[in-house]
Amino acid sequence: MSNMLYLYGIIDTDQPYSFIETTSGRKVYNLPVNGLGMIVSQAESKDAEKRAGNILAHNAVMEHIIEHFTVLPVSFGTLIYGESGVKELFDRYAGEFGRQLHRLRGKLEMGVKVIWNMKQAQIELPNSGTLEVLMCQKLHTGSPGHKYLLSKYRKRAPEMHLRRIAKQNAEQIHSPLSAIAEEACCSILRTPSLMLSGAYLLLRCNVNAFREEYLRLRKNYPNYNFLLSGPWPPYNFVKINCSVGSD
Structure with a gap:
Protein backbone atom coordinates (compact mmCIF):
# COMPACT_ATOMS: atom_id res chain seq x y z
CA MET A 1 0.00 0.00 0.00
CA GLY A 106 -19.12 28.54 11.58
CA LYS A 107 -18.63 30.08 8.13
CA LEU A 108 -19.05 28.79 4.58
CA GLU A 109 -18.40 30.13 1.11
CA MET A 110 -20.95 30.72 -1.63
CA GLY A 111 -20.12 31.69 -5.18
CA VAL A 112 -22.09 33.72 -7.71
CA LYS A 113 -21.35 34.15 -11.40
CA VAL A 114 -23.29 36.40 -13.75
CA ILE A 115 -22.96 35.86 -17.48
CA TRP A 116 -23.17 39.01 -19.55
CA ASN A 117 -25.64 38.66 -22.44
CA MET A 118 -23.62 40.46 -25.10
CA LYS A 119 -26.18 40.18 -27.91
CA GLN A 120 -28.93 41.72 -25.81
CA ALA A 121 -26.58 44.45 -24.61
CA GLN A 122 -25.61 45.36 -28.16
CA ILE A 123 -29.26 45.63 -29.17
CA GLU A 124 -29.84 48.07 -26.32
CA LEU A 125 -26.86 50.27 -27.24
CA PRO A 126 -27.60 53.89 -28.15
CA ASN A 127 -27.04 54.65 -31.83
CA SER A 128 -23.60 55.82 -32.90
CA GLY A 129 -24.67 59.48 -33.07
CA THR A 130 -25.89 59.44 -29.49
CA LEU A 131 -22.70 57.75 -28.36
CA GLU A 132 -20.61 60.38 -30.12
CA VAL A 133 -22.51 63.13 -28.32
CA LEU A 134 -21.86 61.37 -25.01
CA MET A 135 -18.18 61.10 -25.80
CA CYS A 136 -17.92 64.73 -26.96
CA GLN A 137 -19.36 65.87 -23.67
CA LYS A 138 -16.29 64.40 -21.98
CA LEU A 139 -13.89 66.44 -24.15
CA HIS A 140 -12.95 70.09 -23.99
CA THR A 141 -14.04 71.41 -27.39
CA GLY A 142 -11.30 73.37 -29.07
CA SER A 143 -8.41 71.74 -27.24
CA PRO A 144 -5.40 70.78 -29.41
CA GLY A 145 -6.03 67.05 -29.19
CA HIS A 146 -9.79 67.25 -29.69
CA LYS A 147 -10.00 65.61 -33.14
CA TYR A 148 -7.49 62.89 -32.26
CA LEU A 149 -9.27 62.01 -29.04
CA LEU A 150 -12.66 62.13 -30.71
CA SER A 151 -11.53 59.65 -33.37
CA LYS A 152 -10.26 57.31 -30.68
CA TYR A 153 -13.47 57.62 -28.70
CA ARG A 154 -15.56 57.04 -31.82
CA LYS A 155 -13.84 53.71 -32.45
CA ARG A 156 -14.05 52.54 -28.87
CA ALA A 157 -17.36 54.11 -27.84
CA PRO A 158 -19.56 50.98 -28.22
CA GLU A 159 -17.11 48.79 -26.27
CA MET A 160 -16.62 51.42 -23.56
CA HIS A 161 -20.35 51.93 -23.18
CA LEU A 162 -20.93 48.18 -22.84
CA ARG A 163 -18.20 47.86 -20.22
CA ARG A 164 -19.59 50.78 -18.25
CA ILE A 165 -23.09 49.25 -18.18
CA ALA A 166 -21.66 45.85 -17.22
CA LYS A 167 -19.60 47.35 -14.39
CA GLN A 168 -22.52 49.33 -13.00
CA ASN A 169 -24.84 46.33 -13.02
CA ALA A 170 -22.19 44.00 -11.58
CA GLU A 171 -21.65 46.38 -8.68
CA GLN A 172 -25.41 46.63 -8.10
CA ILE A 173 -25.59 42.83 -7.90
CA HIS A 174 -22.48 42.42 -5.76
CA SER A 175 -23.37 45.10 -3.22
CA PRO A 176 -26.49 43.53 -1.63
CA LEU A 177 -24.89 40.07 -1.65
CA SER A 178 -21.74 41.34 0.07
CA ALA A 179 -23.90 43.13 2.67
CA ILE A 180 -25.09 39.71 3.89
CA ALA A 181 -21.57 38.25 3.92
CA GLU A 182 -18.88 38.53 6.57
CA GLU A 183 -16.30 38.99 3.82
CA ALA A 184 -16.63 39.21 0.04
CA CYS A 185 -14.46 39.48 -3.03
CA CYS A 186 -15.27 39.75 -6.71
CA SER A 187 -13.89 40.33 -10.16
CA ILE A 188 -15.80 42.26 -12.80
CA LEU A 189 -15.46 41.40 -16.49
CA ARG A 190 -12.81 38.76 -15.93
CA THR A 191 -13.71 37.72 -19.46
CA PRO A 192 -15.91 39.66 -21.92
CA SER A 193 -18.90 37.41 -21.13
CA LEU A 194 -18.33 36.92 -17.39
CA MET A 195 -19.74 40.10 -15.93
CA LEU A 196 -19.33 39.14 -12.28
CA SER A 197 -17.51 36.40 -10.44
CA GLY A 198 -18.05 36.77 -6.70
CA ALA A 199 -17.18 34.80 -3.57
CA TYR A 200 -18.97 35.38 -0.27
CA LEU A 201 -18.01 34.21 3.22
CA LEU A 202 -21.20 33.58 5.16
CA LEU A 203 -22.25 32.53 8.61
CA ARG A 204 -24.14 29.26 8.32
CA CYS A 205 -27.25 30.98 9.67
CA ASN A 206 -27.16 33.48 6.77
CA VAL A 207 -26.97 31.00 3.89
CA ASN A 208 -30.74 30.94 3.34
CA ALA A 209 -30.97 34.75 3.39
CA PHE A 210 -28.16 34.86 0.83
CA ARG A 211 -30.02 32.43 -1.44
CA GLU A 212 -33.17 34.53 -1.17
CA GLU A 213 -31.29 37.69 -2.14
CA TYR A 214 -29.69 35.83 -5.03
CA LEU A 215 -33.11 34.77 -6.32
CA ARG A 216 -34.40 38.34 -6.02
CA LEU A 217 -31.48 39.67 -8.03
CA ARG A 218 -31.82 36.98 -10.67
CA LYS A 219 -35.46 37.95 -11.11
CA ASN A 220 -34.53 41.64 -11.40
CA TYR A 221 -31.96 40.96 -14.15
CA PRO A 222 -33.77 38.55 -16.52
CA ASN A 223 -31.38 39.23 -19.42
CA TYR A 224 -28.41 37.79 -17.53
CA ASN A 225 -27.57 34.19 -16.67
CA PHE A 226 -26.95 33.66 -12.95
CA LEU A 227 -25.03 30.71 -11.48
CA LEU A 228 -24.99 29.92 -7.74
CA SER A 229 -22.49 27.49 -6.21
CA GLY A 230 -21.88 26.24 -2.71
CA PRO A 231 -21.82 26.07 0.14
CA TRP A 232 -18.10 25.27 0.00
CA PRO A 233 -15.16 25.52 2.35
CA PRO A 234 -13.77 29.07 2.24
CA TYR A 235 -11.27 28.56 -0.59
CA ASN A 236 -11.19 32.24 -1.54
CA PHE A 237 -10.68 33.48 2.01
CA VAL A 238 -7.63 31.43 3.03
CA LYS A 239 -4.13 32.20 1.76
CA ILE A 240 -1.46 30.13 3.53
CA ASN A 241 1.61 29.03 1.61
CA CYS A 242 2.96 25.90 3.29
CA SER A 243 5.87 23.58 2.60
CA VAL A 244 7.50 20.58 4.22
CA GLY A 245 10.93 19.10 3.85
CA SER A 246 14.03 21.15 3.17
CA ASP A 247 13.40 24.79 2.17
Whole structure:
Protein backbone atom coordinates (compact mmCIF):
# COMPACT_ATOMS: atom_id res chain seq x y z
CA MET A 1 0.00 0.00 0.00
CA SER A 2 1.19 3.49 -0.84
CA ASN A 3 2.43 5.62 2.06
CA MET A 4 1.17 8.75 0.34
CA LEU A 5 -1.67 10.68 1.92
CA TYR A 6 -4.14 12.86 0.08
CA LEU A 7 -4.96 16.02 2.05
CA TYR A 8 -8.46 17.52 2.02
CA GLY A 9 -8.64 20.00 4.86
CA ILE A 10 -7.77 20.94 8.42
CA ILE A 11 -10.45 20.83 11.13
CA ASP A 12 -10.50 22.09 14.69
CA THR A 13 -10.78 18.74 16.44
CA ASP A 14 -8.52 15.76 17.02
CA GLN A 15 -11.44 13.41 17.69
CA PRO A 16 -11.76 10.22 15.62
CA TYR A 17 -13.86 10.59 12.48
CA SER A 18 -14.06 8.53 9.29
CA PHE A 19 -16.32 7.59 6.40
CA ILE A 20 -16.13 5.89 2.99
CA GLU A 21 -16.22 8.18 -0.05
CA THR A 22 -18.54 6.25 -2.37
CA THR A 23 -17.20 7.57 -5.71
CA SER A 24 -13.67 6.25 -5.14
CA GLY A 25 -14.34 3.75 -2.36
CA ARG A 26 -11.55 5.32 -0.30
CA LYS A 27 -11.65 5.56 3.47
CA VAL A 28 -11.43 9.19 4.52
CA TYR A 29 -10.43 9.87 8.12
CA ASN A 30 -9.25 12.48 10.59
CA LEU A 31 -5.54 12.34 11.42
CA PRO A 32 -5.11 14.04 14.83
CA VAL A 33 -2.15 16.38 15.22
CA ASN A 34 -1.43 18.98 17.94
CA GLY A 35 -5.05 19.26 19.05
CA LEU A 36 -6.29 19.78 15.49
CA GLY A 37 -6.97 17.32 12.68
CA MET A 38 -6.14 16.76 9.02
CA ILE A 39 -8.77 15.01 6.89
CA VAL A 40 -6.85 12.54 4.71
CA SER A 41 -7.05 9.31 2.74
CA GLN A 42 -4.49 6.83 1.48
CA ALA A 43 -3.61 7.72 -2.10
CA GLU A 44 -1.34 7.25 -5.09
CA SER A 45 0.11 9.89 -7.37
CA LYS A 46 -2.62 9.31 -9.97
CA ASP A 47 -5.23 10.43 -7.43
CA ALA A 48 -3.88 13.99 -7.67
CA GLU A 49 -4.36 14.22 -11.43
CA LYS A 50 -7.01 16.67 -12.65
CA ARG A 51 -9.42 14.09 -13.99
CA ALA A 52 -13.19 14.18 -13.71
CA GLY A 53 -13.35 11.24 -11.31
CA ASN A 54 -10.74 12.69 -8.97
CA ILE A 55 -12.37 16.12 -8.93
CA LEU A 56 -15.77 14.56 -8.26
CA ALA A 57 -14.36 12.49 -5.37
CA HIS A 58 -12.56 15.51 -3.88
CA ASN A 59 -15.70 17.66 -4.01
CA ALA A 60 -17.79 14.88 -2.49
CA VAL A 61 -15.44 14.69 0.49
CA MET A 62 -15.47 18.47 0.95
CA GLU A 63 -19.27 18.59 0.82
CA HIS A 64 -19.40 15.84 3.43
CA ILE A 65 -16.97 17.32 5.96
CA ILE A 66 -18.32 20.90 5.87
CA GLU A 67 -21.62 19.50 7.15
CA HIS A 68 -19.85 18.60 10.39
CA PHE A 69 -16.81 20.86 10.81
CA THR A 70 -15.26 24.23 10.17
CA VAL A 71 -12.75 23.41 7.44
CA LEU A 72 -9.51 25.07 6.42
CA PRO A 73 -9.37 23.69 2.86
CA VAL A 74 -6.30 22.28 1.16
CA SER A 75 -5.84 22.74 -2.59
CA PHE A 76 -7.06 19.95 -4.84
CA GLY A 77 -4.44 17.31 -5.58
CA THR A 78 -2.23 17.90 -2.52
CA LEU A 79 -0.24 14.79 -1.55
CA ILE A 80 2.19 14.35 1.32
CA TYR A 81 4.46 11.49 2.29
CA GLY A 82 3.05 9.69 5.32
CA GLU A 83 1.88 10.83 8.73
CA SER A 84 5.33 12.21 9.48
CA GLY A 85 4.88 14.73 6.68
CA VAL A 86 1.55 15.89 8.13
CA LYS A 87 3.09 16.22 11.59
CA GLU A 88 5.97 18.26 10.20
CA LEU A 89 3.44 20.54 8.48
CA PHE A 90 1.60 21.09 11.75
CA ASP A 91 4.84 21.64 13.67
CA ARG A 92 5.54 24.56 11.35
CA TYR A 93 2.10 26.05 10.87
CA ALA A 94 -0.17 24.90 13.71
CA GLY A 95 -0.39 28.43 15.10
CA GLU A 96 -1.53 29.88 11.79
CA PHE A 97 -3.92 26.96 11.22
CA GLY A 98 -5.50 27.63 14.61
CA ARG A 99 -5.87 31.36 13.97
CA GLN A 100 -7.49 30.80 10.60
CA LEU A 101 -9.86 28.16 11.96
CA HIS A 102 -10.91 30.59 14.69
CA ARG A 103 -11.58 33.31 12.09
CA LEU A 104 -13.58 30.94 9.88
CA ARG A 105 -15.50 29.09 12.59
CA GLY A 106 -19.12 28.54 11.58
CA LYS A 107 -18.63 30.08 8.13
CA LEU A 108 -19.05 28.79 4.58
CA GLU A 109 -18.40 30.13 1.11
CA MET A 110 -20.95 30.72 -1.63
CA GLY A 111 -20.12 31.69 -5.18
CA VAL A 112 -22.09 33.72 -7.71
CA LYS A 113 -21.35 34.15 -11.40
CA VAL A 114 -23.29 36.40 -13.75
CA ILE A 115 -22.96 35.86 -17.48
CA TRP A 116 -23.17 39.01 -19.55
CA ASN A 117 -25.64 38.66 -22.44
CA MET A 118 -23.62 40.46 -25.10
CA LYS A 119 -26.18 40.18 -27.91
CA GLN A 120 -28.93 41.72 -25.81
CA ALA A 121 -26.58 44.45 -24.61
CA GLN A 122 -25.61 45.36 -28.16
CA ILE A 123 -29.26 45.63 -29.17
CA GLU A 124 -29.84 48.07 -26.32
CA LEU A 125 -26.86 50.27 -27.24
CA PRO A 126 -27.60 53.89 -28.15
CA ASN A 127 -27.04 54.65 -31.83
CA SER A 128 -23.60 55.82 -32.90
CA GLY A 129 -24.67 59.48 -33.07
CA THR A 130 -25.89 59.44 -29.49
CA LEU A 131 -22.70 57.75 -28.36
CA GLU A 132 -20.61 60.38 -30.12
CA VAL A 133 -22.51 63.13 -28.32
CA LEU A 134 -21.86 61.37 -25.01
CA MET A 135 -18.18 61.10 -25.80
CA CYS A 136 -17.92 64.73 -26.96
CA GLN A 137 -19.36 65.87 -23.67
CA LYS A 138 -16.29 64.40 -21.98
CA LEU A 139 -13.89 66.44 -24.15
CA HIS A 140 -12.95 70.09 -23.99
CA THR A 141 -14.04 71.41 -27.39
CA GLY A 142 -11.30 73.37 -29.07
CA SER A 143 -8.41 71.74 -27.24
CA PRO A 144 -5.40 70.78 -29.41
CA GLY A 145 -6.03 67.05 -29.19
CA HIS A 146 -9.79 67.25 -29.69
CA LYS A 147 -10.00 65.61 -33.14
CA TYR A 148 -7.49 62.89 -32.26
CA LEU A 149 -9.27 62.01 -29.04
CA LEU A 150 -12.66 62.13 -30.71
CA SER A 151 -11.53 59.65 -33.37
CA LYS A 152 -10.26 57.31 -30.68
CA TYR A 153 -13.47 57.62 -28.70
CA ARG A 154 -15.56 57.04 -31.82
CA LYS A 155 -13.84 53.71 -32.45
CA ARG A 156 -14.05 52.54 -28.87
CA ALA A 157 -17.36 54.11 -27.84
CA PRO A 158 -19.56 50.98 -28.22
CA GLU A 159 -17.11 48.79 -26.27
CA MET A 160 -16.62 51.42 -23.56
CA HIS A 161 -20.35 51.93 -23.18
CA LEU A 162 -20.93 48.18 -22.84
CA ARG A 163 -18.20 47.86 -20.22
CA ARG A 164 -19.59 50.78 -18.25
CA ILE A 165 -23.09 49.25 -18.18
CA ALA A 166 -21.66 45.85 -17.22
CA LYS A 167 -19.60 47.35 -14.39
CA GLN A 168 -22.52 49.33 -13.00
CA ASN A 169 -24.84 46.33 -13.02
CA ALA A 170 -22.19 44.00 -11.58
CA GLU A 171 -21.65 46.38 -8.68
CA GLN A 172 -25.41 46.63 -8.10
CA ILE A 173 -25.59 42.83 -7.90
CA HIS A 174 -22.48 42.42 -5.76
CA SER A 175 -23.37 45.10 -3.22
CA PRO A 176 -26.49 43.53 -1.63
CA LEU A 177 -24.89 40.07 -1.65
CA SER A 178 -21.74 41.34 0.07
CA ALA A 179 -23.90 43.13 2.67
CA ILE A 180 -25.09 39.71 3.89
CA ALA A 181 -21.57 38.25 3.92
CA GLU A 182 -18.88 38.53 6.57
CA GLU A 183 -16.30 38.99 3.82
CA ALA A 184 -16.63 39.21 0.04
CA CYS A 185 -14.46 39.48 -3.03
CA CYS A 186 -15.27 39.75 -6.71
CA SER A 187 -13.89 40.33 -10.16
CA ILE A 188 -15.80 42.26 -12.80
CA LEU A 189 -15.46 41.40 -16.49
CA ARG A 190 -12.81 38.76 -15.93
CA THR A 191 -13.71 37.72 -19.46
CA PRO A 192 -15.91 39.66 -21.92
CA SER A 193 -18.90 37.41 -21.13
CA LEU A 194 -18.33 36.92 -17.39
CA MET A 195 -19.74 40.10 -15.93
CA LEU A 196 -19.33 39.14 -12.28
CA SER A 197 -17.51 36.40 -10.44
CA GLY A 198 -18.05 36.77 -6.70
CA ALA A 199 -17.18 34.80 -3.57
CA TYR A 200 -18.97 35.38 -0.27
CA LEU A 201 -18.01 34.21 3.22
CA LEU A 202 -21.20 33.58 5.16
CA LEU A 203 -22.25 32.53 8.61
CA ARG A 204 -24.14 29.26 8.32
CA CYS A 205 -27.25 30.98 9.67
CA ASN A 206 -27.16 33.48 6.77
CA VAL A 207 -26.97 31.00 3.89
CA ASN A 208 -30.74 30.94 3.34
CA ALA A 209 -30.97 34.75 3.39
CA PHE A 210 -28.16 34.86 0.83
CA ARG A 211 -30.02 32.43 -1.44
CA GLU A 212 -33.17 34.53 -1.17
CA GLU A 213 -31.29 37.69 -2.14
CA TYR A 214 -29.69 35.83 -5.03
CA LEU A 215 -33.11 34.77 -6.32
CA ARG A 216 -34.40 38.34 -6.02
CA LEU A 217 -31.48 39.67 -8.03
CA ARG A 218 -31.82 36.98 -10.67
CA LYS A 219 -35.46 37.95 -11.11
CA ASN A 220 -34.53 41.64 -11.40
CA TYR A 221 -31.96 40.96 -14.15
CA PRO A 222 -33.77 38.55 -16.52
CA ASN A 223 -31.38 39.23 -19.42
CA TYR A 224 -28.41 37.79 -17.53
CA ASN A 225 -27.57 34.19 -16.67
CA PHE A 226 -26.95 33.66 -12.95
CA LEU A 227 -25.03 30.71 -11.48
CA LEU A 228 -24.99 29.92 -7.74
CA SER A 229 -22.49 27.49 -6.21
CA GLY A 230 -21.88 26.24 -2.71
CA PRO A 231 -21.82 26.07 0.14
CA TRP A 232 -18.10 25.27 0.00
CA PRO A 233 -15.16 25.52 2.35
CA PRO A 234 -13.77 29.07 2.24
CA TYR A 235 -11.27 28.56 -0.59
CA ASN A 236 -11.19 32.24 -1.54
CA PHE A 237 -10.68 33.48 2.01
CA VAL A 238 -7.63 31.43 3.03
CA LYS A 239 -4.13 32.20 1.76
CA ILE A 240 -1.46 30.13 3.53
CA ASN A 241 1.61 29.03 1.61
CA CYS A 242 2.96 25.90 3.29
CA SER A 243 5.87 23.58 2.60
CA VAL A 244 7.50 20.58 4.22
CA GLY A 245 10.93 19.10 3.85
CA SER A 246 14.03 21.15 3.17
CA ASP A 247 13.40 24.79 2.17
